[in-house]
Amino acid sequence: MLLVAALIVWLIVNATKTPELFLKATLIGVTNGSVFGLVALGYTLVYGILELINFAHGDVFMLGGMIAATFIGADVFNLGTNEAWYVLWPAILAILAICMVSCGLINATVERIAYRPLRGAPRVAPLITAIAASFILQNIAIATKGPNAVPVPSILPQSAVFTIGSGNNQISYKWAALIVVFLTVPVLVVLTWLVERTRQGKAMRATAQDREAAAMMGIDVNRTISFTFLIAGGLAGAAGTIYVSYFTYDKWDQGFQLGLIAFTAAVLGGIGNLPGAVLGALLIGMIQSYNNALTWHSPGSDWTQSIVFAILILILVFRPEGLLGERTPEGG
C-alpha cells in the first residue's frame, strides 16, 4: 500500500512539473499498452484453460511481426510510406488477416506437438517444452530473417491527429498511434463476443472451469483447447502486425522481451481474466512510458525491465490473484 501511495505521489509531482511530458508519456503508454494487451490476452486465454504459461506465445507474436514485415515489404505488397488510403487499408486488413490465421495455425501446431502429449505429466514438463518451443521459434526467425533487426517500411500515416502546446514541448498524437488503439478495440470486442456469446466460447469457459465435467457434458476437450490456442495465436498475430506497423522494426528476441511484459500484465490484471489482462496491459504500458519519459527522480530507461519484473514479483508474492481476481480451474 505504501508503495502504491509513493507511486501516486511521484506521478502527481511529475505531472505538475512537466505536464506536457506527462501527457505525452500517458499517450505513449496507452498506445503501447494496447499492443501489450493483445499479447496478454493470448497468455491469459491459454492459462485460463490449461494452467500453462505458454512461453512460446511471445515468439508467435514475433513471428507474426516477421510475416507482416515480409508482406509489407518489397517481396509481396511493396507498400511505401504514403500510400493512398484505398491501397493502404485493404492491404493492412489483408495482412492482418493473413498474420492472424498463420499465427493461429503456428500456435495450434505447437500445442499439438509440444503440449498435448504431456497433458498428464507433472506440471513442470509442459513448462519445459514451452521453453523449448520458444527457442525453436526464435531460431526459425534467425534462420529466415537473420540475427539483426528487420526494418519495416513505415506505412501508417504519420500526420498528427491533434497537437497540444507548441514549440519544444509540443505533443502531437500521430494517426499511427491512434490507428493502433483503433485496431485493438474491435479485436477485443470480437473476442469478448466470442467467449461470452458463442457455443465455442461456452465450451472454452466450461473447459477452463472443470475439464472433466466438460468432457462428461459432451464437449470435445481436445478440439476446444486447440481452438483456444488458435484464437490466442490469432491475437498474437494481430499484435505482431500492429507492432511492426507502428514501431517499424522486428527482431528475433523481441518476442521474449515483450512476452514477459505481457505476461506481467496478465498476472497484474488477474490471470485467466480477460478484462484484467487489458487493464494490466494498459497499466504496465503507462508505467513503462512514465519511467522512460519522466524526469523527476525517475530511475530511467535502463531500469525499465527490472521495474517490470519487480512488479511481477511483488504481485505474485503479495497479491497473486491480481487486481481483478483470477479465473482458473482452481480459483474463481
Added chain:
Amino acid sequence: MWTALSRAGLTEQRWQAWSVTQRRAVIAAAVGALLLVVFAPLFGFAASAYIAYAIFVGLYVPPWEKVPYIGRYVLPLAVLGLVTAFPYYTTDPVRAQKMFTIPILGAWPSTQTAAVMLIYVMMALGLNVVVGYAGLLDLGYVAFYAVGAYTAASFTSQQFAGAKADGSPVRTFHLGAIGIDPHLGGIHITPWLLLLVGGLLTAVIGMVIGLPTLRLRGDYLAIVTLGFGEILPQVARNGDNLFSTGFNLTNGPQGITPLDSIGFGNWIHKHIHIFGWHFLPANYFTAANSDALFFWTALILVLLTIFCSLRLRDSKLGRAWIAIREDETAAAAMGVPLMRTKTYAYAIGAFVAGVAGSYFAIYTSGANPDSFFFNFSVFVLVMVILGGMGNVWGVMLGAAFLAYLDQAGLANTGAWINDHLGLHIEVPKYEFGIYGVILLVVMLLRPEGLLPSARRKREFEKGVADEPLHDKALA
C-alpha cells in the same frame, strides 16, 4: 525392442537368466561391432581407438563391484585417473596427433575447453540440487553465476581503489594476493578465499531471493526466478552509476578486468615439496602448464561438488526434498519444514553457482555483463534434463556433452556437414534452436533423461500430486 529381439531368438527371460558379466560382455561386444562397422570405414583405424575400446571393455565388463571392500571404487577411480591424465594425452602435440578423433564432432577438446567444460559440469551439478533433488524449476540460475563472478572480480582487482585528486588510490588492502605490486590500489584478497566467499555471498542472496518467492509453486516460481535472472544482470550492466548516485559497483558494460592471478605464492612454492617436486605452483598464469593447472583445480572443485551432492542426496535433507517434490501436502503433514527445506535447496544451488562463477571469473580474468544472459540459465537446465534430473552421473554426462557442443562441437559438426554435404550452414548460429529441439525430444520421449534416477522415472510415469500455484490458504 524386445519383440524384435525375441524373433531373433533372444527373449527377455533368457536375457535375465544370464549373469551380469555375460550381459555386459554381450553389450560391449555389440557396441564394439557397431563402432567397427559404422565408423571404421569412414574414419580409419587409429591405434588409440582400439586402446580406448580395450579400456572401456576392461572397466565395464568384469564385475568389479563384487570385489570386497574396494570393488565399488575401481570404476570411479579409473575414470578419475583417465580424466586427470587428460592434459597429458591430448595437449602434447605429438601425442595428440595419435589420438583418434570423435566422428563428426571433431578432435578431443583442448585443455582450456576442458576446463570450461568442468566449470559447466559444476554449474549443472548445482542446478541438479535445485531442479533434480528438490523439484523447483529455477530459470534464473545465471543470476547466481553472475553474483559469484562479480564478487570474485570486485575483490581481486582495482575496482574499489577509488581515486584521490592526484590519481593515487584511496584504499589499498592486500590479503594474500600474489602476482601483483604490493602498492596497487584496490582490495586484493587471495582468490582461494574468494572462491569460498563468492559462494557464501551467492548463497545468502539465494536465501534472500528464496524467502518471498519459494511460497509459489510450479509455473509462478519459474517465472519469478526468470525475473530475478533478468534483474541481476541488468543491475550488473547498469551498476556503474547505481541509481544516479555515482557509485560504481560493477563498472557497467565494460565489466571488471583484469583480475589478479591465482596461485600459491613464491614462499609456499619453494618450501612445500615432496622429495624435490614443487607441486604447488607460485602463479597459475605464469606457470608453464597453466592450462593444465586450471583444469586440475576445476577438477578438484568438481570432485568436491560431486561428493557433496551424493552425501546430500542420501541425507535427511535429501529425503525431505524427495518428499516435497512428490507431494508437498503429505510432506508437510509428516513434519517436513517446507520453506526451510526449499530454501536450503536454493541456497546450496546458489553456493555451487557462486563458486563456479568465481572460478570462471578468475580463470578468464574478468567479469563482463555480456556473459550473463537468460539463455544461459536454460542451457544449464537442458544439461540437467538431458542427463537425467536427480542423477549425478547423468547430469555430468549431459553437462559434459552439451558444454562440448557449445564450446567446440557445433563448430566442428558444422564444418563436417559443410564439407561432406556441400552445404553452407552456419551451425553454431542455430545453437539454441538445436538445444530447443533436444529439450523437446527429451521431454516428449524420455523426460527422465539419459541416465535417470529410478525415482524420477516413476514420478514421470505415475505423476505427482501437483499443487496449486500459490498458497491459497495464506493469500
